[in-house]
Amino acid sequence: MNYLSRLKTKVRTEATPIQLVVSAYLILILLTFFLLNLPIFLKPGVHVSLLNSFFMAVSTISVTGLTTFPLSQVYNHAGIILLEFLFQIGGFGVTMLATVVMVLSGRKITLQQRQLIQVDMNQPRLSGTVRLSYSVFILMLVLQLFFGMLFSLYFTWQNGLTHLKSAIFNGFYISVSAVTNAGFDITGSSLAPFRHNYLFLLTIMFLIMLGGIGFPVLVEFQQWLSFKYHHPQQYHFRFSLFSKLAVFFAVIFFITGTILIFLTEFKGQLADESWPGKLMTAMFYSASTRNAGLQLESLKTFQTSTLLIFSLLMFIGASPSSVGGGVRTTTVGILLLYLAAFIRGRRNVNIFGRRISQSDIQKAIVVTNLSMLLCLGAVLILSITENYSLTSLIFEVAAAFGTTGLSLGITAGLSIIGKWVIIILMFVGRVGMLYMLLLFVSKKEQDFNYKYPTEQVIIG
Amino acid sequence: MNYLSRLKTKVRTEATPIQLVVSAYLILILLTFFLLNLPIFLKPGVHVSLLNSFFMAVSTISVTGLTTFPLSQVYNHAGIILLEFLFQIGGFGVTMLATVVMVLSGRKITLQQRQLIQVDMNQPRLSGTVRLSYSVFILMLVLQLFFGMLFSLYFTWQNGLTHLKSAIFNGFYISVSAVTNAGFDITGSSLAPFRHNYLFLLTIMFLIMLGGIGFPVLVEFQQWLSFKYHHPQQYHFRFSLFSKLAVFFAVIFFITGTILIFLTEFKGQLADESWPGKLMTAMFYSASTRNAGLQLESLKTFQTSTLLIFSLLMFIGASPSSVGGGVRTTTVGILLLYLAAFIRGRRNVNIFGRRISQSDIQKAIVVTNLSMLLCLGAVLILSITENYSLTSLIFEVAAAFGTTGLSLGITAGLSIIGKWVIIILMFVGRVGMLYMLLLFVSKKEQDFNYKYPTEQVIIG
Ligand SMILES: [K+]
Ligand SMILES: [K+]
Numbered sequence: 001m002n003y004l005s006r007l008k009t010k011v012r013t014e015a016t017p018i019q020l021v022v023s024a025y026l027i028l029i030l031l032t033f034f035l036l037n038l039p040i041f042l043k044p045g046v047h048v049s050l051l052n053s054f055f056m057a058v059s060t061i062s063v064t065g066l067t068t069f070p071l072s073q074v075y076n077h078a079g080i081i082l083l084e085f086l087f088q089i090g091g092f093g094v095t096m097l098a099t100v101v102m103v104l105s106g107r108k109i110t111l112q113q114r115q116l117i118q119v120d121m122n123q124p125r126l127s128g129t130v131r132l133s134y135s136v137f138i139l140m141l142v143l144q145l146f147f148g149m150l151f152s153l154y155f156t157w158q159n160g161l162t163h164l165k166s167a168i169f170n171g172f173y174i175s176v177s178a179v180t181n182a183g184f185d186i187t188g189s190s191l192a193p194f195r196h197n198y199l200f201l202l203t204i205m206f207l208i209m210l211g212g213i214g215f216p217v218l219v220e221f222q223q224w225l226s227f228k229y230h231h232p233q234q235y236h237f238r239f240s241l242f243s244k245l246a247v248f249f250a251v252i253f254f255i256t257g258t259i260l261i262f263l264t265e266f267k268g269q270l271a272d273e274s275w276p277g278k279l280m281t282a283m284f285y286s287a288s289t290r291n292a293g294l295q296l297e298s299l300k301t302f303q304t305s306t307l308l309i310f311s312l313l314m315f316i317g318a319s320p321s322s323v324g325g326g327v328r329t330t331t332v333g334i335l336l337l338y339l340a341a342f343i344r345g346r347r348n349v350n351i352f353g354r355r356i357s358q359s360d361i362q363k364a365i366v367v368t369n370l371s372m373l374l375c376l377g378a379v380l381i382l383s384i385t386e387n388y389s390l391t392s393l394i395f396e397v398a399a400a401f402g403t404t405g406l407s408l409g410i411t412a413g414l415s416i417i418g419k420w421v422i423i424i425l426m427f428v429g430r431v432g433m434l435y436m437l438l439l440f441v442s443k444k445e446q447d448f449n450y451k452y453p454t455e456q457v458i459i460g
Numbered sequence: 461m462n463y464l465s466r467l468k469t470k471v472r473t474e475a476t477p478i479q480l481v482v483s484a485y486l487i488l489i490l491l492t493f494f495l496l497n498l499p500i501f502l503k504p505g506v507h508v509s510l511l512n513s514f515f516m517a518v519s520t521i522s523v524t525g526l527t528t529f530p531l532s533q534v535y536n537h538a539g540i541i542l543l544e545f546l547f548q549i550g551g552f553g554v555t556m557l558a559t560v561v562m563v564l565s566g567r568k569i570t571l572q573q574r575q576l577i578q579v580d581m582n583q584p585r586l587s588g589t590v591r592l593s594y595s596v597f598i599l600m601l602v603l604q605l606f607f608g609m610l611f612s613l614y615f616t617w618q619n620g621l622t623h624l625k626s627a628i629f630n631g632f633y634i635s636v637s638a639v640t641n642a643g644f645d646i647t648g649s650s651l652a653p654f655r656h657n658y659l660f661l662l663t664i665m666f667l668i669m670l671g672g673i674g675f676p677v678l679v680e681f682q683q684w685l686s687f688k689y690h691h692p693q694q695y696h697f698r699f700s701l702f703s704k705l706a707v708f709f710a711v712i713f714f715i716t717g718t719i720l721i722f723l724t725e726f727k728g729q730l731a732d733e734s735w736p737g738k739l740m741t742a743m744f745y746s747a748s749t750r751n752a753g754l755q756l757e758s759l760k761t762f763q764t765s766t767l768l769i770f771s772l773l774m775f776i777g778a779s780p781s782s783v784g785g786g787v788r789t790t791t792v793g794i795l796l797l798y799l800a801a802f803i804r805g806r807r808n809v810n811i812f813g814r815r816i817s818q819s820d821i822q823k824a825i826v827v828t829n830l831s832m833l834l835c836l837g838a839v840l841i842l843s844i845t846e847n848y849s850l851t852s853l854i855f856e857v858a859a860a861f862g863t864t865g866l867s868l869g870i871t872a873g874l875s876i877i878g879k880w881v882i883i884i885l886m887f888v889g890r891v892g893m894l895y896m897l898l899l900f901v902s903k904k905e906q907d908f909n910y911k912y913p914t915e916q917v918i919i920g
Contacts, residue, residue, distance in 0.1 A: 264844055304850055305843040312836075335829065342826045343897055365825055366802045369795065372832070376772075383765040384724060390764055390850045437803055 018438050021093075022431055025061065029427075032086055033057035041079035048074060051419055058423045061090040062430035063181045063323060065293050065405025066396075066422060068412045077169075084176050090430075091180030091211065091323035092137060135222060136215045144179050147207060148172035154200070178207035181292050181323035181403065195296040198280050204294065205287045212291040213250055214319030217243045242330070244352050246319045249333035257286030257313050264305040269297070289313040291324045293404035300408055304391050307408070311395050314402030315375065317429070325403030325429035327371045334364035367433045374428065375401055378421050385417045386410070400425035478898050481553075482891055485521060489887075492546055493517035501539035508534060511879055518883045521550040522890035523641045523783060525753050525865025526856075526882060528872045537629075544636050550890075551640030551671065551783040552597060595682060596675045604639050607667060608632035614660070638667035641752050641783035641863065655756040658740050664754065665747045672751040673710055674779030677703045702790070704812050706779045709793035717746030717773050724765045729757075749773040751784045753864035760868055764851055767868070771855050774862030775835065777889070785863030785889035787831045794824035827893045834888065835861055838881050845877045846870070860885035 033054050035041065042048070048056075052068045059066050060083060075083065152171030156164055176182060194200045210218070220243045262270070262282040270278040281296060288294045289310045299307070317326015334349070338361050341349045349356040375397050382393045392408040399406045400422045414422065428436055493514050495501065502508070508516075512528045519526050520543060535543065612631030616624055636642060654660045670678070680703045722730070722742040730738040741756060748754045749770045759767070777786015794809070798821050801809045809816040835857050842853045852868040859866045860882045874882065888896055 303844070305840055308840055308843055308850075339826055339829055339833075342822065343830075362802065365829075366799055369799055369825075369829070370803075373799075380765055380768055383768055384763070390768075390854075394850075 018435050022435060022439055025427070025431055028089065029054075029057050029061045032061055035082060035086075036060075036079075041075055041082055043074060043076050043079075046074050051416060055419050055423055058426050059405070060086045062325065062403050062426040063087055063090040064325070064400060064403040064426045064430070065182055066400060066407055066411045066426070068414070068419065080173070084173065084182075087176055087180040087182040088141075091182070092140065093321075136218050139218060139222065140179060140211075143207070143210065144172075144175050147179070147203065148175035150203075151175055174204070175207065177294065178204050178292055179211045179323070181208070181211050181318070182405075195281070196277065198276065201280055201284050205284060208287050208292040208294070209250065209254075211323040212318035214243075214246050214322040216240070216321055217246050217319065241352060241354050241356075245330045245333060248352075249329040250319065252333070253290060253313065253316060253329055254283075254286050257290070257309065258282045260309045261285050261306060264303055264309060268303045268306070269301060285310065286313065289404060289406065290316060290326070290329075290402070291318045291322075291404065293399065293406045295406060299395075299406060307391055307395055310406065311398035314395075314398040314404040314406065315371070317402040317404075320432065325426075325432075326401060327368050327433065331364045331367050334361060335368045338364070363434060366437070370437070371401065371433050374425070374433070378425055381421055382414075382418055385415045385421075386413075388413070396422065397425060401429040403429045478895050482895060482899055485887070485891055488549065489514075489517050489521045492521055495542060495546075496520075496539075501535055501542050503534060503536050503539075506534050511876065515879050515883055518886050519865070520546045522785065522863050522886040523547055523550040524785070524860060524863040524886045524890070525642055526860060526867055526871045526886070528874070528879065540633070544633065544642075547636055547640040547642040548601075551642070552600065553781075596678050599678060599682065600639060600671075603667070603670065604632075604635050607639070607663065608635035610663075611635055634664070635667065637754065638664050638752055639671045639783070641668070641671050641778070642865075655741070656737065658736065661740055661744050665744060668747050668752040668754070669710065669714075671783040672778035674702075674706050674782040676700070676781055677706050677779065701812060701814050701816075705790045705793060708812075709789040710779065712793070713750060713773065713776060713789055714743075714746050717750065717769065718742045720769045721745050721766060724763055724769060728763045728766070729761060745770065746773065749864060749866065750776060750786070750789075750862070751778045751782075751864065753859065753866045755866060759855075759866060767851055767855055770866065771858035774858040774864040774866065775831070777862040777864075780892065785886075785892075786861060787828050787893065791824045791827050791894075794821060795828045798824070823894060826897070830897070831861065831893050834885070834893070838885055841881055842874075842878055845875045845881075846873075848873070856882065857885060861889040863889045 036053050036056055037048070037050075048069065055066075055068050058064075071080070071083070148171050150171070151174050152168040155167035155171050159167060220239055224239070258279075259282075262278060265282070266278070270281060273281060284296060290313045299310075302310070315326055316332050317328055318324025320328045320330060334356060337349045337351060337356070341347075349361060378397045378401075379390075379393055382388075382397065383390065386393060388408075388410045392410045395406070395408050396410055396414075398404075403426060411422070496513050496516055497508075497510075508529065515526075515528050518524075531540070531543075608631050610631070611634050612628040615627035615631050619627060680699055684699070718739075719742075722738065725742070726738070730741060733741060744756060750773045759770075762770070775786055776792050777788055778784025780788045780790060794816060797809045797811060797816070801807075809821060838857045838861075839850075839853055842848075842857065843850065846853060848856075848868075848870045852870045855866070855868050856870055856874075858864075863886060871882070
């Protein structure tokens with residue numbers, strides 16, 4: 001007890017917020033690992049090896065969705081519901097949940113705890129962070145409930161009242177999967193039955209994008225709505241540079257992805273579809289690969305070029321502080337802006353009437369390049385240990401690092417080393433390369449981060 | 461005539477040295493294209509299409525060595541000798557030859573011409589550049605002659621006097637191929653017959669490294685020798701930071717490559733060899749892939765992982781201002797140092813007691829990242845237009861950009877678009893990404909380059 005309290009003091013005084021966030025993720029993974037091994041969540045007679053079970057735990061908490069076995073054959077209904085619950089925790093991030101618990105329990109939140117939230121939320125300002133993350137949490141939950149009910153109603157209308165139970169189950173499962181970026185497949189055919197239901201696909205895409213745009217953007221949008229409501233005559237609400245960049249790059253990557261997929265699959269996968277069908281499928285994959293990992297058909301029928309484009313989109317990933325992973329859109333975007341500025345002979349990167357700070361550019365460069373090195377190293381190791389095509393390996397690595405969880409079907413056949421490589425990629429992809437880098441930087445050295453001018457952008 | 465003289469004045473006053481160098485390369489390619497189409501250099505009855513002929517011209521002047529047809533079936537002896545001559549021009553670079561011609565003809569060299577040489581030689585100081593590049597040129601020629609004779613003698617000793625003519629021909633061809641980085645294959649089996657002749661292989665490796673270490677390093681080494689000779693008592697000769705970095709990274713990449721190849725092929729290609737044989741083969745490929753592109757056996761028998769490592773080494777390439785291409789060792793090296801410095805929380809990159817300037821770091825970041833984007837785009841396009849495995853395509857792209865010229869045998873079967881992609885990669889890889897970027901920067905904006913402090917490093 002004495003030892004524990006000393007440890008507690010040590011952690012409170014010396015641990016940096018980033019160290020606490022990463023530790024919390026690790027503890028959550030171990031807890032999940034323990035839970036997933038409980039017989040009450042498994043179908044009778046099923047045995048899962050410890051490695052596969054740990055793989056599943058990391059995949060769940062990082063909300064990736066890669067699995068080394070078919071979920072529906074291993075977990076019973078209680079197990080699937082447990083997974084849905086864990087996706088929420090993994091998707092929202094540890095600190096966001098800690099905040100909510102503290103707000104609900106009425107405890108006073110210390111400055112250190114606020115900094116912790118600020119780090120996980122990537123909010124450059126401390127003020128009101130707690131209240132805001134609480135309201136985002138509620139918003140996300142309401143969205144999942146609302147669309148879960150909507151989908152349940154739709155499925156009931158389609159399949160009749162006799163299948164009510166499975167309609168509700170599947171409806172909520174899809175809603176949760178889209179918003180939290182889970183993308184785990186419980187039906188075995190993902191969204192294949194709905195490929196010609198455009199309204200359904202558009203709704204899913206909307207939910208995927210909400211989850212991937214980043215919590216701070218949602219917070220600001222909420223603030224903007226409340227501002228408009230309270231001050232209808234005024235119009236000088238200013239969105240942060242981060243929110244503008246997050247939306248801007250999400251749109252840019254979405255459009256670029258759509259065009260590329262459309263072009264490469266025009267004579268392939270899309271050949272037999274109508275024009276709206278071609279466009280819808282290309283749009284769906286452009287949104288899904290950067291983030292959720294839901295699919296309309298087996299990916300094995302796609303062209304190599306399309307699979308490479310998918311890999312690229314998965315590698316880029318979602319916004320920072322979102323349910324997604326990867327290098328993060330704004331990070332890749334700032335690097336691209338920097339390259340463009342250099343080509344045009346400019347010394348500074350200006351966008352939306354602001355200059356991006358040197359330290360943000362520096363972080364974007366380091367995070368992107370180290371992520372490339374990490375994935376390159378992973379592909380190299382897998383090309384030694386695994387007996388699959390290079391395309392499948394590149395795809396698997398990108399899917400793990402981007403926490404997308406799509407696969408060309410090789411996950412179950414990976415060697416022990418291969419599984420560990422994917423586990424590490426999922427973890428780093430979700431926590432973010434920048435946090436991994438700052439993990440060993442002491443509290444003192446990190447503190448300067450809070451003294452920077454206001455218009456810092458979130459990297460990694 | 462009036463028009464021509466006005467053009468001449470315009471070029472003299474407005475063109476930047478980089479624009480002149482790139483233009484000279486282009487003119488040389490067109491000239492080579494014309495020469496290679498002359499019937500006197502072709503075997504009787506042979507017809508080569510214009511695209512294949514242009515491909516060959518770019519491959520020759522960029523000293524890459526990729527060919528869409530077997531050389532020995534198309535060119536006669538005169539044609540092969542013409543190629544050897546063109547390798548020299550391509551290997552040494554346009555301006556170096558222009559200098560030599562001017563020195564020989566006794567013409568006065570203007571400041572602009574000196575700047576031109578300085579750019580192509582990447583020398584940060586103007587003084588003595590002309591004399592130095594002249595002496596490097598002589599040194600390289602002497603080396604080729606000396607080792608050409610040595611190899612000829614060796615072949616004569618091996619095969620007897622009856623094969624004297626072919627011994628001399630092959631001896632000089634191998635010597636020229638190694639020093640100028642040509643790597644074209646005229647025997648159809650490259651160096652396969654010599655794989656167990658370690659002294660022979662070591663000699664070849666030495667020549668490859670001399671060509672790839674960079675002319676400025678050779679110049680400084682010459683200066684150091686002359687300094688030692690004239691001032692035997694003093695010892696404060698200082699090598700430039702560039703020379704130190706060039707040698708340092710050449711060694712680092714050589715050792716890393718050797719270890720990686722050794723590990724990935726330990727149970728593959730190297731399994732049946734003795735321990736010295738294993739090491740020698742790994743060393744040979746580590747040196748050859750970064751630069752010359754000579755090979756000991758068909759590359760198709762290598763593991764996918766080894767082919768990826770080869771691709772990486774080819775992509776990195778040789779030193780700036782050498783006979784080689786690629787991103788360049790110092791450029792990749794400085795980026796790696798920068799990443800390492802960031803991880804260790806340092807704001808500056810220090811090495812050999814010097815700080816690397818921010819502008820050099822910036823260039824290294826931009827050049828490396830744009831090169832990756834270029835190669836990635838090339839692989840994407842080829843994956844659409846060609847019907848070869850992803851591994852072959854990645855390998856081909858890296859071989860073209862690194863002007864190494866190794867191939868998994870797909871060059872001849874490339875589509876028209878595929879050939880143009882490779883042509884562009886060979887050109888950009890040889891000229892260097894940085895020059896391509898600075899090509900459209902006007903003379904005024906570039907002039908500040910000459911005002912920088914002395915310890916600038918060469919990038920790209
Ligand atoms: K996912
Ligand atoms: K070559």
